[in-house]
Amino acid sequence: MKKTLMKGNHAAGEAAVRAGCMLFAGYPITPSTEIMEHLSARMPEEGRTFIQAENEIASIHMVGGAYCTGKRAMTATSAGGFSLMQEFTAYASDAELPFVIINVVRSGRGIGSLDPGQDGYRQSVYGGGNGDYRQIVYTPNTIQEMVDDIYESFETAEKYRMGVIILTESSMGQMMEPVVMPDYKFLETTPDWAVTGTHKWDRGAGGWPMKRKAWEEKMARVKAEMQRWDAVGLEDAEYVFVSYGLPSRSTGEAVKLLRAQGVKVGFIRPKIVSPFPVDAFKAVNRDVKGFLCIETTEFGQMVQDLALAVKGEFANNVPVHFNAYGIGVPSVKEVLAFYELIREGGSKEVF
Amino acid sequence: MEDIVRLSHLIDAPAPTACPGCGHLLFFRLIREVLDELDLTEKAIHANGIGCTGVHRAWQNHGYVPLTAHGRAAAVATGIKRTNPDAFVYTFQGDGDAAVIGLAETLNAAYRNENICVFISTNAVFGLTGGQMSWATLPGQKTTTSPLGRDCSTTGAPLHVPELITQVNPGIAYAARGTINSPKHIIQLKRMIRNAMEAQINNEGYSIVECMSVCPNNWHLTPLQCREHVENKVIPEFPLGEFKKRGE
Numbered sequence: 001m002k003k004t005l006m007k008g009n010h011a012a013g014e015a016a017v018r019a020g021c022m023l024f025a026g027y028p029i030t031p032s033t034e035i036m037e038h039l040s041a042r043m044p045e046e047g048r049t050f051i052q053a054e055n056e057i058a059s060i061h062m063v064g065g066a067y068c069t070g071k072r073a074m075t076a077t078s079a080g081g082f083s084l085m086q087e088f089t090a091y092a093s094d095a096e097l098p099f100v101i102i103n104v105v106r107s108g109r110g111i112g113s114l115d116p117g118q119d120g121y122r123q124s125v126y127g128g129g130n131g132d133y134r135q136i137v138y139t140p141n142t143i144q145e146m147v148d149d150i151y152e153s154f155e156t157a158e159k160y161r162m163g164v165i166i167l168t169e170s171s172m173g174q175m176m177e178p179v180v181m182p183d184y185k186f187l188e189t190t191p192d193w194a195v196t197g198t199h200k201w202d203r204g205a206g207g208w209p210m211k212r213k214a215w216e217e218k219m220a221r222v223k224a225e226m227q228r229w230d231a232v233g234l235e236d237a238e239y240v241f242v243s244y245g246l247p248s249r250s251t252g253e254a255v256k257l258l259r260a261q262g263v264k265v266g267f268i269r270p271k272i273v274s275p276f277p278v279d280a281f282k283a284v285n286r287d288v289k290g291f292l293c294i295e296t297t298e299f300g301q302m303v304q305d306l307a308l309a310v311k312g313e314f315a316n317n318v319p320v321h322f323n324a325y326g327i328g329v330p331s332v333k334e335v336l337a338f339y340e341l342i343r344e345g346g347s348k349e350v351f
Numbered sequence: 352m353e354d355i356v357r358l359s360h361l362i363d364a365p366a367p368t369a370c371p372g373c374g375h376l377l378f379f380r381l382i383r384e385v386l387d388e389l390d391l392t393e394k395a396i397h398a399n400g401i402g403c404t405g406v407h408r409a410w411q412n413h414g415y416v417p418l419t420a421h422g423r424a425a426a427v428a429t430g431i432k433r434t435n436p437d438a439f440v441y442t443f444q445g446d447g448d449a450a451v452i453g454l455a456e457t458l459n460a461a462y463r464n465e466n467i468c469v470f471i472s473t474n475a476v477f478g479l480t481g482g483q484m485s486w487a488t489l490p491g492q493k494t495t496t497s498p499l500g501r502d503c504s505t506t507g508a509p510l511h512v513p514e515l516i517t518q519v520n521p522g523i524a525y526a527a528r529g530t531i532n533s534p535k536h537i538i539q540l541k542r543m544i545r546n547a548m549e550a551q552i553n554n555e556g557y558s559i560v561e562c563m564s565v566c567p568n569n570w571h572l573t574p575l576q577c578r579e580h581v582e583n584k585v586i587p588e589f590p591l592g593e594f595k596k597r598g599e
Contacts, residue, residue, distance in 0.1 A: 023434050049433040054459040058426040060457070061419070065398065065430025068416050068440070073430065093418050195416055195431075197394035197438065 001180040008143045009034035009076075009173040011181075012102055012166070015073050015150035017035040017042050021100075023073040025051040026061035030114055031170035032104035032167035035076035047066060056084040059286060060101070064092055066100050068201060069195030072154045072187050076102035077171070079112055082120060083128060089163055090129025095201060096193075098157035102150070102166045107296070107327035115327040116169040118245055124165040125274040134219065135163040136226060137274040139244040143177040145271070151182050160222055167273070169246050169296075171329060192262045222275055229277035230269040233259055234284045237266030239342065242306050243294035244270045245331045251294045254335040265339070276305045281313040290319040292342060293351075294335055298324050300349070307351035320351040372574030374564030375403055375472045377531045378540070379443060382470060385544045389552070400429040400444030400453075403478040422453025425460035428467045436466075439551060446473035446487045447560075450512045453574055454486075457559075461516040461523055464556040468517045468547045469558065471512060474566040475585070482569030494569070509588055511563050517594045524555035524575040527596040530563040532581040535590070543593070550597055563589055 006014070014034040016024065023090050024043055026036040036052070043050035049066075053059035059075050066073035077085065082103050092099055103124055107117025127133045136156055140146035149166055157164040161207075232255055235241065243251040247270045255267040266288075268280045291310055293303040303322040310318050321337045341348070369376045386392045399405055401421040419427045423588035432440040442449070449457045449471045457469060476494055477483040483496040487509055491500040512525040525547050529540030540562055548559035563585050565577035572580060 009507055016535035023430060025430065051429065051433065051463075053426070054462075057423065057457060058429075058456055061423040061426035062430035065416070065427035065432075066434040067430075068427075069396065069431055069435050073434070085421050088423075163586070195396055197392065197396060201416055 003156055003178040003180055005176050006143065006179050007034060007174065008146065008168065009104065009174050011143050011147050011179050012150055012168070012173070013038035013042065014181055015104065015147040015281040017046060018182050018184050019151045019154050020072050020184070021048070021074045021154065022071045023049040023051070023063065023066040024075065025053045025059035025073070026075050026077065027053055027056050027059050029056075029078045031106055031173045032076045032078040032081070032102065033255065034173065035102060035104070044321070047259060050200045051261065056081040057087065060085040060088040060099070063099055064088060064097060066091050068097055068195050070187065071076065071141045074100040074102070076104065078104045079106050079108075079120070079344060080110065082123060084228075086123070086128035087211045088129075089127050089135065090131050090133065092163055093127060093129075093133035093135075094131065096161040098161055099163050100150075100153050100157055100166070101163070103167065104168050104170060106170045113327060114170060116171040116246060116329055117296050117300060117327045118247070119297045121295070124167050125305070127163075128137045134274055135165050136160065136241040137165045137167050137272060139270060139273050141245055141248045141269065142174075143172070143175070144179050146172065147179055147181065154187070158187070160218065162222070167245065171246055209331065226272055226275050227279045228271040229280040230271060231283065233264070234266040234268070236264050237285050238264045238289050239292060239337070239339065240266040240284055240288055241292045241294060242270070244273055246304065247294045247296055250330055250332045253332045254339070257332070257336070258339065270341050273305070274301060276309055278309045278312060281309050284313070288314070288318060290321055290342060292338060293320060293322045294325070294330060294338070296325045296327060296328050296329065300324070300351070303351055320348060322339065322349045322351060326347070369403070372565065372567045372577060373403070373479055373568040374474060374531050374562070374566070374577075375445070377537070378470070378472045378562040378564060381537070381541045381544055385541060385548055386439070389545070389548055391548065391552075394437065395441065396435070397441045398424040398440070398442045400424050400442065400448035402445045402448050402480075403474075404443050404445045404448065404472060405479075422451070423456055424446050424449070424453065425456040425465070425467070425469060428449070429460055429463075429465045430598065432465060432467050432513050439548070441468040441470060443470045443472070445478065446471060446475065446492065447477040447485045450510055451461050457512070458516065461557045461559065462521055462522050464520060465489070466551055466554055466556055468551050469557070469559045470544070470547075471561045472564045473561055473589075474534035474564040474567045474569075476566055478566050478569055482566070487589070489584055500526055511589065513559050513594050516559055520557070521595070523557040523559070523595055524550035525593070525597050527559075527593040528561045528589060528591050530586065530591060532578040539591070545596065546597055555597060563591075
């Protein structure tokens with residue numbers, strides 16, 4: 001397979017084309033805009049639909065309109081644009097409607113900044129709209145993995161009739177890496193849930209009023225089948241790092257350096273953060289002294305899911321250490337410094 | 352005999368959930384009749400509004416899409432039509448839905464000249480929430496949020512959506528306003544609906560038909576008084592007619 005050097009956002013758009021996405025509707029927002037730029041040329045070229053909508057609310061509803069008739073559709077956005085889509089994600093979750101959103105997270109509240117960050121975690125995982133719902137959230141840390149995730153995401157969304165978010169960061173969208181593009185594929189059949197002139201929408205497992213048992217069964221299935229992570233050195237680890245996305249690249253490097261010096265540290269990288277990879281923690285050394293959460297948020301978002309996963313696996317209240325990296329991507333040096341602090345008995349914030 | 356058979360699904364459908372004297376159902380029935388007459392029912396997909404137009408869903412036994420949040424129907428319809436060009440796609444919305452919270456979606460779908468039909472049933476109040484002021488509320492009209500009568504100096508004046516849309520994009524296929532307060536007007540409205548639907552079938556572009564509806568409950572009038580109110584108060588403010596004719 002031929003490798004091409006591609007910018008993250010262009011690769012993301014192209015992966016959607018290869019995955020059989022028939023409609024893209026979007027609104028420009030940095031740092032996600034190159035996805036729609038790429039698709040504004042590629043979708044018409046393939047005889048598919050590209051719409052520059054008046055805002056993010058309209059663009060995600062166009063995606064919903066297409067997907068409820070069984071046509072693969074997607075949008076891409078960031079920050080406040082993703083916030084505007086939360087009305088829809090709540091409605092779609094209630095209707096058990098599949099959809100795919102690439103959320104190229106930038107840092108900060110409101111207008112925030114254009115620096116990379118991971119504070120779109122909670123909005124993506126828990127859904128920012130009203131009501132109690134979850135979305136399946138992929139967290140790739142290379143452009144190739146992002147392409148593969150997007151390629152798979154439509155089928156995942158259709159299989160569970162759930163929203164799927166591809167959570168990337170502004171640097172991931174802007175940087176370039178060699179990537180192999182997968183072959184073209186399509187949704188060949190009309191799904192049985194699709195609206196046609198003679199078939200109106202049915203609300204799948206849940207229905208309304210909510211059939212609680214059916215929802216529980218569905219979510220249990222998602223939790224069991226979508227566990228995905230990478231791990232290093234968990235058997236003998238005294239401390240285990242947990243990190244996803246770009247910070248997981250510097251964390252992985254730090255772990256490699258430490259292990260080369262004979263230091264017993266482990267590493268869990270969630271490749272999907274929702275459902276959280278709780279199964280990964282079963283392999284962790286029972287005498288582990290603590291977990292170190294490396295994420296670029298200001299108050300901690302993934303760390304809370306991590307703390308719950310640790311609580312579920314260990315009876316003795318193992319500490320989960322958090323360091324607020326704020327924005328950007330922590331360097332290997334910063335990750336090592338945090339480890340030194342914890343090893344020497346210091347602490348920042350403990351969950 | 353054929354007509355009786357054609358409309359049988361309306362009779363078979365569950366009882367519509369509307370108040371006595373409601374104007375929405377009459378408008379919706381006309382839409383369904385024209386769908387049948389043009390043989391569109393089996394390819395029709397319907398993006399619905401929220402509000403009273405949404406609680407009539409029991410009557411909607413064909414391609415009905417439930418995910419449309421308040422005001423977003425035109426955007427949903429856009430997504431449906433663009434990926435299903437052979438489907439017949441329409442929205443059925445109230446004025447609070449299409450012309451207040453959803454004005455952006457309504458206008459922008461027209462701006463792009465999407466090949467969809469937008470049907471707005473205007474009763475000049477937010478009906479389902481209990482009769483609050485909408486942008487179509489008449490000057491001086493009392494509602495639960497304009498208890499002293501609508502004061503246009505602070506709330507704006509009645510918004511005329513088909514006229515506005517014709518100005519935003521003179522290139523749309525069809526824009527008209529009708530009403531249901533008399534047999535004569537009902538026949539006129541049905542002709543407008545037919546025009547709107549034929550425009551979509553012929554790929555002429557966006558069409559909109561606003562129906563001046565009635566809301567006996569929230570207007571605190573009897574159904575008969577409602578019909579007189581439309582004749583004497585509503586029509587002078589909201590003139591009936593075609594603002595964009597097909598082929599013009």
